[in-house]
Structures are given as structure tokens and as C-alpha cells.
Amino acid sequence: MHFDLDSEQRDLAAAAADFLGGSASPGVARGLLDDAGAAIAPGRVELVKSGFAAITVPESAGGGGGSVLDLAVVAEQAGRVLAGPSLVTFARAAVLLDGDDTRLAALADGSLAVAIHDGGPVLDAVGADSFLTLAGDDIVIGSGTVTTRDPIDATRGLADVEIGDTEVVAAGAADRWRTARLVGQVVLAAEGLGTAARAVEVGIAYTKERHAFGRPIGSYQAVKHALVDAYVAVEQLRSLVWWGAWAADHAPDELPLAAAAAKGQAAVALEGAAETLIQVHGGIGFTWEHDAHLFWRRAKVDRFLLGDDVAAFDEVARIALAGAGR
């Protein structure tokens, strides 16, 4: 049994942290809210250039030829600094374009700026010029009219999109669409893991320093236990993200359960961590200039992406109950 990252993945995480942390940050996320003209970081061009975006694109198409787990490792680092665009978009595109080496190459070299359209607000629509969507049972690609709206979390690049002319990428490929969505849920959960873990770290650091009534507030049980509960939820999430990524790579029959579990736990753990972060900071925690609300904004938006947490837990129960007693 080796249910842990290996040393290459740890190196990958370090490299990703280095690259992503060099430009993205909660401060950049706040800047996007303050100024609609500001650019998301690291941004689509830099993210593609770094090679991290195309980790799961085959080497034959100019990608990294890596695993979903590799991508999840990077996604966690992206989540820590609220980076954008989301690796969820690239992960799903890589699955949807499977076999279409021309478009995969365009995805990997940045000439195809794609987002995935599920029928509601589109993640990373801002800056995308092409949209993959499911038409009947066919996966199609086309242009789209993008209508941006006032964002809660501006790093998600969400917008309403009306799809224009399309052409078929893969016919009769509803299964592949589903798989791509499950992989997307795992990568989304990996980003949530990073965001939640970072929120807990920030909370811990503050409560060690901040004093009230002659001692650090982290010594008070109310504060300490809230952070512990958030930490425990994050570590459970980490296990589920790893399992989900492993299942995407090696055990497709486990993927539906693992992806739903990771998606649901991510929504709950991230929301809990972000709310705890604000609460342990007291007054400063709900000011605009503090980073706490940027983690919180991510939490409030992510819980609705790729289905909400309620749907995820329902799906977990359906799968578990369908399998009961077999």
C-alpha cells in the first residue's frame, strides 16, 4: 500500500507552488473585484505556457502525459493562492477532446482557449473563445456569446454563455461527457482542498499571535476547537481527493462514488474553513482588506459548481445504496 504522493509528485507540487505563488494570490483576487479590468493570475496564457494546464494532455499532442493525480497535485497548489483559470476546465477539455490530437495540441499550446458549457454559468468563460458542450449525445465545440456579470469570486471567470455555431467533436459520447465531469469534480475538489488548507493555516497563524485577556486567542478552546474541526475536515478531504484522482486514473468503476464524495466534502470543508477563518479573526476578518473573504468567496461559489453539495451527497447515497448487499 502506498496511498500517498510520491517524491515526483511532491516536486511537482513544489514547482507548481513556486510558479502559481509567483503571480496569483488573494490580493490579486481582491484586485479583480476592485477593478473589472484587472487580469486574473496567472491567466490562461501563462498557465498554458507553464505546462501545468496540459498535464493530462497526452505527450503525443504536446501535453504532459501525466495523470489526473498529477493534475490534482497542481490544482491543490492553485487553490491555495486562488489562481485562475481553473484546472478543472483543462482537465475536462483533455478528456472531452480525447483522440482529437489537433485540438488537444491547440489546448496544450494555448491557441484554443476553451471553456466547458454545462447549461448554467460557465467556469472560465471570461477569456475563452471556444466552448465545449453536450448536444444530444454528441460532444460539440463552437463559439459563444459571453455575458459577464457581477462576480462573487472574480477568479472563477464565470459568465453566461450563449453557444453559437458548433461542430461535432465526438458523436455518441455521452459517457465521455460524464467521465469528464467526474474528473472535473475531482480537480475542483483538489482546488478546494488547497483553498481550505490554506484558510486553516492562515487562521492558525493569526490565533497564535493575536492576544486577548493576556494570552493568545488560539489557546481558547472555542477558537482552538473550531480550527481543529476545520483541519480534520480538510484532512478527510485530502484523502478523498487522492482517492478520486487515483480512481480517475486507475479504477473508472470507483470514480462516480469517489468524485461525488470528493465534491461534497470539498464544498462542506471549504465553507467550514472559510467561515472559521473569518470568525477567528474577529472584526478584522470581515474587512475588505483582509484576505479572509476571498477564501470565503471561493467557497460560496465553488459549492455550486459542477452540481451543488446537496446533489453530490444524494449521488453518494444513491450509489452506496444501489451497491448495498451485493
Added chain:
Amino acid sequence: MHFDLDSEQRDLAAAAADFLGGSASPGVARGLLDDAGAAIAPGRVELVKSGFAAITVPESAGGGGGSVLDLAVVAEQAGRVLAGPSLVTFARAAVLLDGDDTRLAALADGSLAVAIHDGGPVLDAVGADSFLTLAGDDIVIGSGTVTTRDPIDATRGLADVEIGDTEVVAAGAADRWRTARLVGQVVLAAEGLGTAARAVEVGIAYTKERHAFGRPIGSYQAVKHALVDAYVAVEQLRSLVWWGAWAADHAPDELPLAAAAAKGQAAVALEGAAETLIQVHGGIGFTWEHDAHLFWRRAKVDRFLLGDDVAAFDEVARIALAGAGR
């Protein structure tokens, strides 16, 4: 505005506490679990004799001619000491037998030992010789075959009952049946209020005395805040019980909402108080000889009586949403 008990009701509470506390107690409740032959306290005969059981029976039929609020005041005291049989049974019977002065007199003088059959396990079936139930739209009374089962809370006198021959008490009286059930929910919530309030008191007393690491455990936030949350829930419940009882007496149109709210809050507040009581006691709290589990048993059973908490909250929402925007 006088949303409070008046001095007569306070005297009534004191008298009820005196009478009920003279025989009933968690110790008696434990005894009922240890020895199936032991008698519930104060028991049907004594409770009738005291006059408390027939508070809501009209004076013309030999009852107290009091209000549902009066009965709720007594029920709270009954809940504090886990007394039985339940005043819920008497409250419902008084409504169901309305106008039938002969039977009401028998209820008030104890010659009619009745329980109410809703279709599931019957509260206070143990020791009852007659059963009121709804047949079609008629309220009927009849004998029944009582099958006792291994109880969780033996003070509730729950048993399965198969109804025998019946005669009609009131024809076309489905509305009255519903009202009786709503009144029953309020009185059940009042008993729950007493039990929960007492559980919080016991918890407070213990955590003031018990020391760990050189100070009373009640000074630790984890313990203190758990008790505060339980206390706050109990005080919210108290307000809802009073409102429900007032509505039963004076505002029948508010009764469905008030009864459902009280029922739901009672289930949640009592369960929370009982679980907190065990938790703050540590090891001693889950021993047979400690009283904590007797409060807990009451909580685990009561939440299912007269519909469960899930049904109660659903009903609250239905009523609130039906009234929205009117």
C-alpha cells in the same frame, strides 16, 4: 403585553413540582427499566387523584376547568422528573371527549383509564383499559389488546395496541381529532421543556463542582459553550410552548403553526440537552447508575411521538410558505 406566567400559574407550577417530585424521579425511571414489575410514578391513579390530570376537563364534568396553558405549566414540571403517565394523554382525551360529560367525568375521576391510538405505538397504553381512536371521520372508543415491548423509556408506557370493539364518541369529528393532536403536541413540548431544562441544570451543577487540571470543568469554553447552546435552545422552546398553549386557548388559527414549531423545537432542544448532559459528565455520564441516560431515553423516544421532528419542521414550512405574501 403580558407574555409570561401569572402568579397563579407560578403557584400551580410549585404545587405540581411538589406533588410530582414527591414520587417521580429519574431514579424511578431507572427502576422501571431494571424491573418490569415496578410502577410508573406518580401513576395514573395518583395523577388523577391529584387533579392535575383533569385540569382541562370542564368543571361541569368534575375537572379543573383550566386552560391548556395551565396544563402546560404542570406538564413542564412532570417533564423535569420524568413523571408518567403523560399529561399529553389527558390533554388529548379532554378535547376528544368534549361534550361527553359522562366520559369526561370518568376521565376526571379515574374510572376511565384511556389512551389515544394514532396507529403506531400507543403512549400510556400500559395501564389503559380504553382507547380513543379515529375511525374514518369518527372519534371512537373501545377496548384493546395491549402488547408491551422492551422499552427505551419505560415511563412512556408505550405498547402496541390492537383495538377491539368500539363505539362512536363523536361522528364526523376529524377536525376535533386534529385539534386534540395539536394540543397534544404542545403538551408534549411542555414536558420536553421540563426535561431539557432539568438536564441543563444538572449539567451546570456538575460542571461547577467537577475539577480537571486545577479548575472547574465548567470554566472551559468547550463545556461552557455547549451548556449555553443547550440553555438557549431551551429558552427558545419555553417561548414556543407558551405561545402554543396560548394559541390552543385563544387563537385556534395560530395553533397548527405554533404546535408544529413547539413539537420540532422540543425534539431538537431535548436531544441536544440530553446529549450535552452525557458529554459534559465524561465517563460517569454514560453509566447506568447516573441519571443522564434517563433524560436521554426520554429524548430519543419523545422525538418520535405525535409525528417526528422532520414532519414537524416540514409542517412549519408548509404553513409559513402557504401564508407567504398574503
Added chain:
Amino acid sequence: MDFDDTPDEAAWRAEVRGFLTEHKAELGDRGTRLDFDPEVAKQRQALLYDAGYVGVTWPVEAGGRGGTPMQQAIIDQEMARAGVPGLINLIGIGMCGPTVIYHGSEDQKSRYLKRLLRGDDIWCQLFSEPASGSDLAALRTKAVQDEQGDWHISGQKVWTTLAHLSDYGILLTRTDPDVAKHRGLTMFVVDMKAPGVTVRPLKQMSGGADFNEVFFDDVVIKDSERLGDVGDGWRTALTTLMSERLTLGGGGTEIGVSIERMAEHVADRIVGLPDERQALVRQDFGRAYVASLGMRYTGYRLLTAISQGNLPGPEASAGKLAGTTAARDLADLAVRLLGDDGVYAAQSDGTDTWQTLQAVLPGMAIAGGTNEVLRNIIGERVLGLPAEPRADKDKTYRELAAAGA
């Protein structure tokens, strides 16, 4: 038990209602708190004061009418009922004024109190600091007396509501760092237009700016503007905080969101959902609705106590605890019911009620005492549970500050 007014209360209510009805056009409509125009708000308060409906519980000699808390509660209820906006100078009336009444000189009282009630001067309360939130007595703002007897103030306050509109403030300062931290404090009235006072709005995560930071750079205050004795500021501040609680009045029924409005929203949105989701929504909504009913009727118990001449104790804070949790859950549900619009900061029709509520609520569990501090207060003062041992009682402020506290 009843929900009826006593004859006296009914008469008072009729009088108040009559006045509000008659003057509704002048008094305007209750909108959001940030909407109101300060000048209009001051005129409104003057109109109400001149009619005798502001500061009714204050002593006559302080500009009030020596009325009862219940009279005040009825005014609050009737203003809410009539949709008349609240008073702009609420903090002045609830906190600053009472402190001046108890601790001010006759000269201060005559100069300040009536103008405060009329809304001629707006007041704010300058207690909290960046490094002293829950632990108020840890404040750092320094006041040093010069040879003329004037005080020189340097430091920073924060979370100051209305500072940007205020004419005066009550200011808690540290005048002696070499005694225990509660003992070296002194309170003053400060002229908010004095040289050296800088007010900066503090933007919250919701985008609103309900609070300010206030900087004091060698601001000079005459010793005659002192409230209470030198070094006695903690006791003076307790008067202020106690008065704050009493300002609550008929409160306790609000959870930061109108439950009726929320019910309309849910009723509106639920019909579009599959039956199974509707059941889930009803379960969440039902629980939160029960919490709001619990608060409303607990508020009536408080009002009953007030009606009988009693003053609410710390148990009045229990409502806030129950309320913030319920409000959070309601806001969550409200946004969830927006469907696709829930990921944006406003609905497609431009309204943003629920998203804004969602962003305001985290602050509500903190402002006015974090939920954790409220639990301590209720646990200790209502339930009688023992306090935590205090590490800072036997040390001077200077020693504590050196240790990072």
C-alpha cells in the same frame, strides 16, 4: 397571558401612531440603512424630538421626558410598523448620552444632551482598537496631560459607526500604563472636527462601509471634557456598555433578515424545484423559521419584562446567538434557491438582496461581541458557570504589552 397593551400602553400607542400617521410624508420611508441622507435624517430626528418621541426614558432635566422603557419600546414598534426610518443618532442616544448623564459635568450636560437628542449633533463611540476587540481594556490610545492640564491624544480606534458624520464622540484612552490594564483608562468627550482627527471608512467584505477607522494625531482635549475621574475610565465605560444593552428595547425579534420576506422568496422559488428538492428546502426553511419564531416570542418575554418595569439582563443576548446561526442558514438557503444566479453577486434582474445578506452575515456573528464572547457572558452571568482564570489581572498594562498581549 396576553399580547395586549395595558390601557396606558394603548393610549400611548394611539398617540404615537397618530403622530406618525399624520407626519408620515415628512418622516419618509424606511429603506436600507445606507440609503439615508444625513441631513434628512437629522431633520426627521428633530421633528420626532420636538414632538416628544426621542429619548422618552431620559430624565426631564437631560432633555427627555422621564418615561418608561415600555413607552420607548412602543415607539420603536410603531416606527417599524409605519415604515419610518430609525433615528440617525441611535448610538448617541443609547450609549454616549447616558454616559454624559452619569459622568458628565453640568456644563457638559447642558451643552450636549438636548442637541444630541434632537439630532443637531451626531455622536459616536470610540472604544474598540485594532489590538483590542473582545478584550476592550487592552486598548493602546494614549492620553497624556500637559502642564496646562490639556490632554494630548494619539492612537487609533476602529469599528466606529457614524464617525464620518459625527460631531462628537466618547473616547476611551489609556492615561496610565503602569497599573493593571483596567485601571489606567480615562474617558473624554472629543470634538470630531478637532485638528488631528482623521476618519477613514472601513470597507467590509460585503462592499459596504458601516464602520470607520479613526486616527488621533496629537489631538488636544481640555480637561473639562473628561467624563469621570482620571483612571476611572473602565467604570465609566461599563455605564456605556450597560446602556447599550438597554437600548435593545423591544429588540430580539430581528435576525438581520425579515423572515416574512424570506418566506416570500422561498415560496416564490420553491415551486420550480423537483418535489424531492422541495422537501429538502422545506426541512431547512422549517428549522430556520422555528428559530425565528423562537426569537420573536422570546422577544415578547423581554418586552413583558420591560412592560413590568424590569430591565433585561444578559439573557437578552441569547437571542443573538440563536439568531446569527438561523440567519446564516436562511441566507444560505436563499442564495441556493437563486439557482444559477447564486454564483453571481446579483441576480439577472440586478437585485442582490440575498447575496448581500450572505456577505453581511459573517460580520453579524462578530460585531457587537463575537458569538464566543456572548457564550462566555451567558455562561458566566446567566448560568453561573465559573470564569476562566485570567492571566492578565495581576500585571500592569506595560508588562502585558511587552509580552505581546
Added chain:
Amino acid sequence: MDFDDTPDEAAWRAEVRGFLTEHKAELGDRGTRLDFDPEVAKQRQALLYDAGYVGVTWPVEAGGRGGTPMQQAIIDQEMARAGVPGLINLIGIGMCGPTVIYHGSEDQKSRYLKRLLRGDDIWCQLFSEPASGSDLAALRTKAVQDEQGDWHISGQKVWTTLAHLSDYGILLTRTDPDVAKHRGLTMFVVDMKAPGVTVRPLKQMSGGADFNEVFFDDVVIKDSERLGDVGDGWRTALTTLMSERLTLGGGGTEIGVSIERMAEHVADRIVGLPDERQALVRQDFGRAYVASLGMRYTGYRLLTAISQGNLPGPEASAGKLAGTTAARDLADLAVRLLGDDGVYAAQSDGTDTWQTLQAVLPGMAIAGGTNEVLRNIIGERVLGLPAEPRADKDKTYRELAAAGA
């Protein structure tokens, strides 16, 4: 990342599995913990020990085979898989034995260890007392040395698993009340059949009796049965408690209820419910199921650490926190799904699995460290948050006892 055995692990697993398969009839079936017959259980342990599968991680000279924690974890997994009951002397192996190994004399080691591993002697751990639960060092049981050097023990222990079947116990006592409470403790091996030892089963709220009270009335222990130095009992006890954590082995996947069995129950019962209730049940079950999956895969991370020769730190306790909440919610749901049977202690067919689980779980959030204590431990040792100030560090035990602590 993989879930596969290394070649060594696979070989070991095959060997263990082969043995268990071959001897399944002798080893018997895993039933409830209370079912087992002590004599049968001792024979089972002897059989496993003689085959080399008990105490594999113990040093060879202590009767073990100097194996790895992963070998032990594989034995645990295979025994569970084969449905073989657990070892009766688990506390002896996990806690008492290691304490003897570290702190016992050569004579004690040779007399006790091998018999303990074989199950020839059953052992218990006598630490907790009525007045010292979480605060173990507050214990009162007195040990006084007479002129011959023998120790005389008086006092009471509680929560002692297996005391009624035990031959020996490790006993923590107070030998000096006039020093700080952690410093006046001394540990002994006590003969549980010695005169003056009385064991009384302690009935729990579930009706079971998994624990005992043990009374010591002038029980005499030779000084040669001391473990560690006089006054050094706290350090000795830390060895015991540290070993307890390591006993966990491949644990972390259990939440006191088999999630598969629970899923069967839900699947069974849910079909009879209206669609809307089914959705509510799935929501609750889905959340608890995710918690159980989270624990299972976190357990695999722990096992991975063990497989690589690392020892689990205090973070291993995190599982218990997540687990007790999930288990409580699952038990609640399970009983709820019984419908009318949920108000009785057993279903109409006489089974009482879910009602019993419901009654056992409140104890699970307490036994082995309350959830509150676990949160302190994780907060301080894993997250590095500061400890609370301790009021009892600078006082002698006698002073604290006089103050009621």
C-alpha cells in the same frame, strides 16, 4: 500511489491468510465483543501466539519476533477478513506489555511477557479514577511503603476493561502528595487475585458492562513489582499511553458501525418511504457515508505511513473526531428508519442492533478521551496552537486536593 502490497507484505499476507484459513474452525467466528468465552479466547490467543502471530512487533527477547508494524497491521486486516475474533489480551499487548518491556526488571520480563502474549495471563490497565478522568495526574489511589519495603495500596480505579478476568494489572498510584501532582506518582504490577482487590462490573447506559470498578483495600505489593522509579510514574505512564496509540495499527477505518451493514439497512428500509422522505434520508446518509469514506481513506494514509516504517502521530486521533459524529448521525438515521419500532429497545423481530448502537455511541465520544480532550491534543500537538494556562502546575497535589481539584 497504489493500494497494493509490497512483495514482502504480499508474502506475509499469504502466510497469515493460509494459517487463518487452515485453522478457521479452531479460531471461531467473530461475534459481538461480549459474546466471547474467556477460556476459548485464551486458547485462541495461545494458538495464534504459538504460530507466531501475536506480538510480532515485540523484541524477540520479550517473546515477540521483532517484526514491523505493517506485519501487525496485515495480521489485523486478515483476522478481520477471516472473521476471526480479536485477541482477548489486547490491552495487555498494547499497553501493559510495552510498559513492562521499557520499565520492568529482567525478572518481571521473564515472568510476565511471554505468558501475556500467549494469553496465559490476562492484563488490565489501572489508571483512571472517579475523580481523575481527562486529568489523569489528579489520581488519588495511595501507595505507602512500610518498613519492610512493601507497598500498601488503597483507593479506587474505574473504567477498567477486563479487570474481572485479569490476572495482573499495571497500577498507577500516588506515593507523594507533597510535590506537584505529576511528580508524586509511581507505577506497579499488581496481582489482581491478591487479597484486598475487589472488582465490580460497571453497567453502562446501553445495559452492557464493558468496564469495571476496582477497589484496593490495603493491597500489598512487593517493591520488586514496581515499574520505573518511585515518583517517576507519570513518565512510566506516558510509555503506556504512547503504546496505546500505536496499538491502533491499521485502524481508523471503523466508526463503531459497519458502514456496509448500515447501507444494507438503509437500502432495506428506504423503499417503504414516500419519495420526499427518501430524499431526506439520502441526504443524511450521503453525508455520513462520505464521512466514513473519508475515514477509510485517511486510514489508508496511516497504513501507508506504517508500511514505510513511520509511526502514526497524534493526527491519528483525528479520525475518532470525524467518526463519532458520523456514527452518531448514522445511528440516529438507522433508528429513525425503524419507523414505529424506533421507540422500543428492540424491533418486533427481537433484533436490537440499531437501538443498541444508539445507546453505545454517547460513550464512544467519551471513552478513550473525550472529543474535547482530543480536540485539545490535535490543536496543540498537530496544529501547534498554544496550550491553555495551567492553574495546577505550580501547586502540590495536597494543595490542589484541598481546593477541591
